[in-house]
Amino acid sequence: MKFQGTDAYVATDDLTVAVNAAVTLERPLLVKGEPGTGKTELAKQVAGALGLKMIEWNIKSTTKAQQGLYEYDAVSRLRDSQLGDERVHDVKNYIKQGKLWQAFDSDEKVVLLIDEIDKADIEFPNDLLQELDKMEFHVYETGETIQARHRPIIIITSNNEKELPDAFLRRCFFHYIRFPDTDTMKKIVEVHHPGIKEQLLTTALTQFYEIRDMSGLKKKPSTSEVLDWLKLLLAEDLTPEDLRRDGANALPKLHGALLKNEQDVHLFERLAFMARSQG
Known part of the structure; x- marks a missing residue:
């Protein structure tokens, strides 16, 4: 057995x-x-x-x-x-x-x-x-x-x-x-979202791990949350270019799937404000 x-x-x-x-x-x-x-x-x-x-x-x-x-x-x-x-x-x-x-x-x-x-x-x-x-x-x-x-x-x-x-x-x-590394996460995503375009997946996971590594985050997004996020990205037919963030908009697209409390949302908003001020 x-x-x-x-x-x-x-x-x-x-x-x-x-x-x-x-x-x-x-x-x-x-x-x-x-x-x-x-x-x-x-x-x-x-x-x-x-x-x-x-x-x-x-x-x-x-x-x-x-x-x-x-x-x-x-x-x-x-x-x-x-x-x-x-x-x-x-x-x-x-x-x-x-x-x-x-x-x-x-x-x-x-x-x-x-x-x-x-x-x-x-x-x-x-x-x-x-x-x-x-x-x-x-x-x-x-x-x-x-x-x-x-x-x-x-x-x-x-x-x-x-x-x-x-x-x-x-x-x-x-x-x-342990939290999955990028290669393991790609295998998990393939199980739940087979055939997802490689460029979209790479861009999304890069952004996802950057969010998890951010200092001061109260609740790090989990595996189940990134799967939900990718499902929304596919449903909205977003491209890798759509996911790109700039200083004026630090929040990720459809961030409600990843950020689950107001403290973390405010953290991204403060980063955007600081980026605009420096610009």
Whole structure:
């Protein structure tokens, strides 16, 4: 069971090595990187390439680890008991399986994506240590122990918004997705916009990387944003000459696809003002 990338996803050599190492070691793969660098998409592509079903657990700031195991609806059971409902005699009627339970209980091996784990409380990763390590957990309401029928391939993503506990990191295989260089980015663009004219692509990417390298930028545009920008350039049938900027107009064409806050827009406007003043 080897991952080699797919036609729809450009995976670098070090990324494919990381995925296959995590599969071999049977450890969760912790993937970090800038937002928009394809961390979530990686799990979907791994599942597709290996012919496995994917179960996705999207983490929010309010998510608790227990929700990944199961949730017991005591309120509904109390209400049903007051109404004389026969369902109340079986506690299993009030237990909702979480994503980990679904992955453990699957008849076949699955890919489990735990997406943006750093959004949750700092204790969230620690609360999953034993379950991810032993691949089992106890259901106190029924007294049963749920064990994984097939150890899932677990991919965990993080945007690095907060540090993860050392005990959790020790149980993972780690990979950081570096921002693509120009050659890799051209391969990614070719997947999404096949046949794009070389001159337009070169001019656009040159401008894109100049923007990313600009000092003082609050949010650097990501891979997903440059793909959106190129889609707009193609839809508007713009030429390389249309993309050229001068001192009077420092903002890139259709900049709303690349610059996502007013501070960065003002930065370009100030540069244009300074250029006009010097001129």
